[in-house]
Amino acid sequence: MKIVSYLILCTLILTTCTTSFAQNEQEEDAQFIREIYNHALTDASCYEWLRGLTKNVGGRLAGSPQAAAAIPYITQILDTLDLDVVRTQACTVPTWVRGDKEMVRIVNSNQIGTQELNATALGHSVGTGNLGIAAEVIEVHSLDEVDKIGREAVEGKIVFYNRPMENTQINTFGAYSGAVDQRGSGASKAAEYGAVGMLVRSMTTRLDDVPHTGALRYKEGIEKIPALAISTNDAELLSRLLQREVVRVFMRSTCGPAAPATNYNIIGEIKGSIYPDEIILVGGHLDSWDLGEGAHDDGAGVVHSIEVLELLKKMNYQPKRTIRCVLFANEESGLAGGKAYWAASNEAKEYHMAAIESDRGGFTPRGFTFDGEAEIFTEKFQKVYKWLPLLEPYGLSFSKGYGGADISGLKSQKGLLIGFLPDSQRYFDYHHTAIDTFEAVNKRELELGAASMAALVYLLDKYGL
């Protein structure tokens, strides 16, 4: 009995100590995270960095002068943060030039006469030639429909893809995924059957006059035809006209490819004091489309990521693991920056224990989505999930889901890939448009995003995976 009593006593003491230790740990973590948010909401620099990136540098199309100008601007910011490493990593990017303001015009409609539409060339589209083209329009709602109606219906015409994003999806990224094949693959599909041009309804849930650009991918061996997006209001108008008459459209664009250019990823890091080989990456992409200022896409992700470093520095936090901020080149058309980074990382046999990407805008944080190779995912996600109570007071939740395009190539390193998840309701109002400007970003929302990422980085660094 004595031994049993002694054992029970020991167990009790041990349990009490462990519990009390765990409680202290949790209080310490809660306190630290609270301070991260306090700093983010009172003395973070991310909003002013974004102002500079959007207003002074501007839209940063891969290969453009602005994409080049972003390098010294961002490097200079990183240089102020007293990091252990600030470096660039070159990659070759496809260059595309928009040329003159595009023209899309309904010609001689019986109902409305001649009318200009709000249009923008799709990224990597060829131009129409200087004289433009005019042809009859045929409306379709899917790539499959083009296969079905075939050459007889399509040849010599402009194919107009008009399937809307599904407004009923609560997550607007789901609605985007469900519609964007039209923009990405619609031109080549139409060209297979002899179409001379392609129009697509802009990728947004709104009805407005704002055209949305974005990349298309031409299929090898198929003729490249000019492709433009028109605003949703104009898509509705064109569709209404087509119900009542044959509609001819004139379109003109002088866009096209130019010589490939060298662009750069920018990397800044704080070396880990105990496990320097375990990397926690935070990143976003530095390039953007050219129409606006690339504020939500992805200026927000860029300054979120740099802000994580600034916050840790301001709090004199010395990480055990290496915290690396990577600002990727050329996400929007081909992931050249991401690919260069993955190749170098795999070559160096690096281990990204976790990689967090911010590429869904600068809106109010709702949480994070987690991804990883099947064999490691469940255990690591369960570990992370235990930290959730520390982040719930800030409105965050955790779920399984996509990490992000620029970190996708790190999956084979068997760490967690994590996507920062802001509220998605407004994202596609601005995505790839002239109105994705600094003014569309709210300061508090942006700061809360950076704090949320920094809080997760702190927990990942402290406890590992």
Added chain:
Amino acid sequence: MKIVSYLILCTLILTTCTTSFAQNEQEEDAQFIREIYNHALTDASCYEWLRGLTKNVGGRLAGSPQAAAAIPYITQILDTLDLDVVRTQACTVPTWVRGDKEMVRIVNSNQIGTQELNATALGHSVGTGNLGIAAEVIEVHSLDEVDKIGREAVEGKIVFYNRPMENTQINTFGAYSGAVDQRGSGASKAAEYGAVGMLVRSMTTRLDDVPHTGALRYKEGIEKIPALAISTNDAELLSRLLQREVVRVFMRSTCGPAAPATNYNIIGEIKGSIYPDEIILVGGHLDSWDLGEGAHDDGAGVVHSIEVLELLKKMNYQPKRTIRCVLFANEESGLAGGKAYWAASNEAKEYHMAAIESDRGGFTPRGFTFDGEAEIFTEKFQKVYKWLPLLEPYGLSFSKGYGGADISGLKSQKGLLIGFLPDSQRYFDYHHTAIDTFEAVNKRELELGAASMAALVYLLDKYGL
């Protein structure tokens, strides 16, 4: 043994039936709620109703022509919904008139010379008289500080309250509550010690040039002195000057009270088919401040509430309980509409089983806050809490918290008081300002709010409390 076996069998069958019934119920509820959201996101009218209320009617200050014009506008909307009851309820509201554009001017500063500040008179403030007043400014940070420095420091001066809203609070309403005593009670506190005027830093977390109005309350028996809010940027400027020199300010306002007016609550309802005496109220307030269009505060709440009725009608839902939409007069200064409603309701011995108020803007829904008398609260809240899994797919959570000002007087009827909780980050950018306009409201966010309220109404109606 036979009896026992039989009993076990019965229990098993019963359990299976109950579980399967419960599962079917839950699937039916999930389906119905999904359809509510589908309707809200595709064919709801709330956004267009809000356009009319803000653009055609405009800011709806109690007692103003616009407050009167809102009555036929809203009544006409309710009339289109084929409701069982549409009626108005009169109340007497205090009327206040802003007069000329206010003037607040730093006079002869050694540092910046003479400069205009962005200012607005506080609601119910007296004016300065036609000639204005000029006096030395003294800065304070709380009502207590005025008590402490007393008459010697304050007499003959303009007291400038400059304690900011706390940026670090995640819920901006908490930050507002912590600062708004300056606006509400600062004038009388300063007048107690002989101040001749009062300025207050605008109630917002932003630094910008937009002054925010809002009600003050003069203390009985204390001299009424003119009170104005200045923008946060100007508050910062004034504070910096005061650190280096004596600053004199000229201020002029010609606002003041006018004769009380009759305004109206508007009430529309669908009678319950089984329990008509159990009322589920949805409401917001029809009045607003005069500077902007009262879009988020509280046009959004008005159209949210009407949309709940429209959605149930569109889905041919016949409620068991009475669903009543109440659009209250005069929330902003004295709750005359709410008080009239409570008095009539209590007089008629009505029972509001639940009342949902939307008065925190038209932003992305985050959930609901629940309140009620202590003796009934726990049981009823626990019951509601079980429905949460049905609403979590829409990003909603439930917590204890304030219901809302206009429904607060219904607490004694022992139902649940429920506040609709949208994301709070942007609310105080617009609150009580000239920029609280239709353009500041996002269509999807508004529609999701209405759907969230309708979904909760459906569950409350179906299961009762």
